[in-house]
Amino acid sequence: MRTSKLRKIKKYLPLYLMLAPGIIYxxxxxxxxxxxIVVAFKNYNYQKGIFASPWxxxxxxxxxxxxxxxxxxxxxxxxxxLVFIIIGTVVSITISIILSELKAERAKKxxxxxILLPFLISIVVVSYIVYGFLNTEYGNINHLLVNAGKxxxxxxxxxxxxxxxxxxxNLWKNMGYNTVLYYATLIGIDTSYxxxxxxxxxxxxxxxxxxxxxSLLPTISILTLMSVSKIFYSDFGLxxxxxxxxxxxxxxxxxxxxxxxxxxxxxxxxxxxAAAGVYQSIVGFIxxxxxxxxxxxxxxxxxxx
Amino acid sequence: xxxxxxxxxxxxxxxxxxxxxxxxxxxxxLFSSSITSEKTLITEGYSFIAREIDFAAYKYxxxxxxxxxxxxxxxxLVTIAGTLCNLTLTTLFAYPLTRKELPGRKAISFxxxxxxxxxxxxxxxxxxxxxxxQIKNTIWALIVPNLLMSAFNIIMMRxxxxxxxxxxxxxxxxxxxxxxxxxxxxxxxxxSKSILSTLALLVGLGYWNDWxxxxxxxxxxxxxxxxxxLNKMLLDTQFLMSSASHGMSIDTxxxxxxxxxxxxxxxxxxxxxxxxxxxxxxxxxxxTIGAVKG
Numbered sequence: 144m145r146t147s148k149l150r151k152i153k154k155y156l157p158l159y160l161m162l163a164p165g166i167i168y169x170x171x172x173x174x175x176x177x178x179x180i181v182v183a184f185k186n187y188n189y190q191k192g193i194f195a196s197p198w199x200x201x202x203x204x205x206x207x208x209x210x211x212x213x214x215x216x217x218x219x220x221x222x223x224x225l226v227f228i229i230i231g232t233v234v235s236i237t238i239s240i241i242l243s244e245l246k247a248e249r250a251k252k253x254x255x256x257x258i259l260l261p262f263l264i265s266i267v268v269v270s271y272i273v274y275g276f277l278n279t280e281y282g283n284i285n286h287l288l289v290n291a292g293k294x295x296x297x298x299x300x301x302x303x304x305x306x307x308x309x310x311x312x313n314l315w316k317n318m319g320y321n322t323v324l325y326y327a328t329l330i331g332i333d334t335s336y337x338x339x340x341x342x343x344x345x346x347x348x349x350x351x352x353x354x355x356x357x358s359l360l361p362t363i364s365i366l367t368l369m370s371v372s373k374i375f376y377s378d379f380g381l382x383x384x385x386x387x388x389x390x391x392x393x394x395x396x397x398x399x400x401x402x403x404x405x406x407x408x409x410x411x412x413x414x415x416x417a418a419a420g421v422y423q424s425i426v427g428f429i430x431x432x433x434x435x436x437x438x439x440x441x442x443x444x445x446x447x448x
Numbered sequence: 449x450x451x452x453x454x455x456x457x458x459x460x461x462x463x464x465x466x467x468x469x470x471x472x473x474x475x476x477x478l479f480s481s482s483i484t485s486e487k488t489l490i491t492e493g494y495s496f497i498a499r500e501i502d503f504a505a506y507k508y509x510x511x512x513x514x515x516x517x518x519x520x521x522x523x524x525l526v527t528i529a530g531t532l533c534n535l536t537l538t539t540l541f542a543y544p545l546t547r548k549e550l551p552g553r554k555a556i557s558f559x560x561x562x563x564x565x566x567x568x569x570x571x572x573x574x575x576x577x578x579x580x581x582q583i584k585n586t587i588w589a590l591i592v593p594n595l596l597m598s599a600f601n602i603i604m605m606r607x608x609x610x611x612x613x614x615x616x617x618x619x620x621x622x623x624x625x626x627x628x629x630x631x632x633x634x635x636x637x638x639x640s641k642s643i644l645s646t647l648a649l650l651v652g653l654g655y656w657n658d659w660x661x662x663x664x665x666x667x668x669x670x671x672x673x674x675x676x677x678l679n680k681m682l683l684d685t686q687f688l689m690s691s692a693s694h695g696m697s698i699d700t701x702x703x704x705x706x707x708x709x710x711x712x713x714x715x716x717x718x719x720x721x722x723x724x725x726x727x728x729x730x731x732x733x734x735x736t737i738g739a740v741k742g
Contacts, residue, residue: 151551152551155550155551157627157628157629158543158544158547158550158628159544161540161541161543161544161628161629161632162540162541162544162556164537164540165537165538165540165541165560165597165602166556166559168537168596168597169559169560169563169597171581172573172592172593172594172596172597173563173567173568174563175568175572175576175580176567176568176569176572176573176576177566177567177568177572178568178572179568179571179572179573179575179576180568180569180572182571182572182575183571192575192579193572193575193576238464238467241460241463241464242464244456244460245457245460245461245464246457247457247461250461250464253468254464254467254468255732256724256725256728257468257471257472258467258468258471259728259731259732260471260472260475260721260724261471261474261475263653263657263717263720263721263724263731264475264657264717264720265656265657265658265659265675265716265717266657266659267657267659267675267678267679267682267713267716268478268675268678268713268716268717270682271478271678271682271709271710271713272474272475272477272478272713274682274709275474275477275478275481275494275710276474276477276494278493278494280493281489281490281493281494281706282493282494283477283493283494283495283496285493286492286493286494286495315470315471315474318471319471320735323732323735323736324735324736327732327736347453347456379660380659380660384679384682387682387683388683400570403569403570403571404570406571407570407571407574408664413571416570416571417569417571417572420568420569420570420571420572421569423569424566424567424568424569427566428565428566431565432565
C-alpha cells in the first residue's frame with residue numbers, strides 16, 4: 144500500500160513540480176495576506192509587525208462604524224456600481240443589437256474596433272483626458288462656457304457634477320468591453336430563427352423583441368450577477384485619480400477602496416483602514432457565494448464553482 | 449419593407465458613427481492639446497483644433513528630459529519580463545490541472561479558485577510586501593505583486609486545453625515514453641499558440657498600463673515606468689521639471705508645462721494604439737472566452 148502510494152507520487156512528481164512555482168506564488172501573494180487580516184483586530188505597531196502587535200478586539204470596527212465615513216463609502220461603492228451595471232448593460236445591449244443588424248461588414252468591424260479602444264487606455268491617462276476637459280484655467284469645457292458668455296466652473300471642487308462625470312467616464316471606458324461580450328452571444332444565435340421570422344412576416348422590432356432579447360437573457364443574467372458579486376469593490380483609479388484626489392469631492396468620490404488606501408498611505412490610520420478592508424473582503428465573499436448560487440438557479444453550466 | 453430597411457441602416461450607421469466620435473474625440477483632445485503651442489494654450493485652453501501647432505513638448509520629453517525615455521525603457525522591460533514569467537507560471541499550472549488522474553487535482557483547483565473569492569485586501573498585502581519581503585523601491589515591486597499570475601487566466605487556459613487537446617494525444621505520447629515536461633513542451637505548447645497569444649496580450653496590457661504597484665511600492669524616480677510617472681505628474685506638475693534637468697541649465701520657466709503633461713500621456717498610450725489594430729482579434733477572443741467560461 145505504502146510503496147504503491149510512493150510509486151504514484153513518483154509517477155506524478157513532474158506534474159507536481161510544474162505546479163510548485165504557482166502554488167508558492169499563491170501562498171505568498173494571496174494566502175499570506177489573508178492571514179494578515181488579523182491586523183484589523185490589532186493595535187498595529189510598525190516596529191512589532193502584524194503578529195506581535197497587541198490585540199484590541201473589534202475596537203477598529205467600532206471606531207470605523209461610528210464615523211460618518213463608513214456610511215458614505217458603503218453608499219458610494221454600492222450606488223455607483225448599481226448605476227454602472229444598469230446603464231452599462233442597457234447601452235451595451237443596444238449597441239450590440241444595432242451592430243448585429245448592420246449590413247456593411249467592414250463598417251461593423253471598424254465600429255467595433257473604435258468602441259473597444261477606450262478599454263485599452265489606462266485610467267491614469269483617462270485622468271489626463273478628463274483634466275483636459277475640466278481644468279479650471281485651460282479646460283476645454285470652461286473655454287466653451289466663457290465663449291458662450293457664461294461663468295467658469297470650478298469642476299474639481301464642485302461635488303454636484305461628479306456622479307455624472309464618473310458615470311460618463313466609466314461608460315466611455317467599459318462600454319466596448321461589454322458590447323464585445325453581448326455581440327459575441329448575438330452572432331451565436333441560430334440564423335434559422337430569423338429566417339423563419341422573416342418568412343412569417345415579422346418586423347425588425349418583433350424579431351429583436353422575440354428572438355434577440357430572449358437569446359441574450361442568459362448572458363445578461365450571468366454578467367449582471369457577476370457584476371453584482373463585485374458590487375463591494377470599486378475601480379480605485381476611477382475614484383482616486385480621475386477626481387485628482389480632490390478633498391472637496393470626497394463626499395461623492397470616496398469608496399471603500401479609496402478609503403483603505405488613504406487610511407494606509409495618507410492618514411496613517413492603519414487600524415480603521417484594515418477594518419474597512421476586512422469589511423469589504425467578507426461582504427464581498429458573501430456576495431460572490433450568493434451570486435453564484437443565483438446563477439446556478441438560472442443555468443447550471445455557467446456557475447463559477 | 450425595403451424602404452424601411454434602408455432607413456434603418458442609415459439611422460443605425462449614424463448612431464454608430466456618433467458613438468465612435470464619443471469614443472475617439474477625448475483621445476483627440478489629448479493629442480491636440482499636446483501639440484498646441486504654449487501661447488495658444490494659455491489664451492484658448494485645451495481645444496480640439498490647435499490654432500498654432502508646436503512640438504516643443506515632444507522635443508522636451510524626448511530630447512531634453514531623460515526621465516520619459518527611461519520610463520519607456522522600464523515599462524518595456526517590466527512588460528516583457530512580467531508577461532514571460534506570467535505565461536510560464538500559467539502554462540505550468542494549467543497543464544497538470546487538465547490531467548484528470550492526478551491525485552489531489554480537486555484540492556489544488558480549489559486552492560487556486562479560492563483566491564478569486566476571498567482576499568486579504570490592501571493593508572496586509574502592503575505590510576507583507578514591504579516588511580517581510582522588503583520589496584519597496586526594487587524592480588520586483590513592479591513585476592511581482594498581483595500581476596505575476598492570476599487564477600482567472602489559469603482557468604481560461606485549463607478550459608482551453610481540456611476542450612482543444614484530446615486526451616488520446618497525451619496518452620499516446622506517454623506510451624511512446626515521453627516525460628511530462630517533454631509532453632508539455634512538444635505537444636501542449638504548440639497546440640496552445642492561440643490561447644497563449646490571447647493571454648500574452650491581456651497580461652502585457654495589464655503590465656504596460658499598471659500604475660498601482662508603482663503607487664504603492666515605488667517612490668524612487670529611477671524606477672518610474674511611464675504610467676507611474678504620469679500618475680506622479682498628475683498630482684505634482686513640478687515633478688518633471690525639477691527631476692529632469694539636473695546638471696542642465698534649462699530655464700524651467702520657459703518649459704511648455706501645460707502641453708508636456710498631455711504629450712507624456714500621448715506617449716503613454718502610443719505603443720498600445722500602434723499594436724492594437726494588429727492584435728484586436730486576440731483581444732476580442734480573450735474577452736469573450738474569459739467571460740463566457742471563466
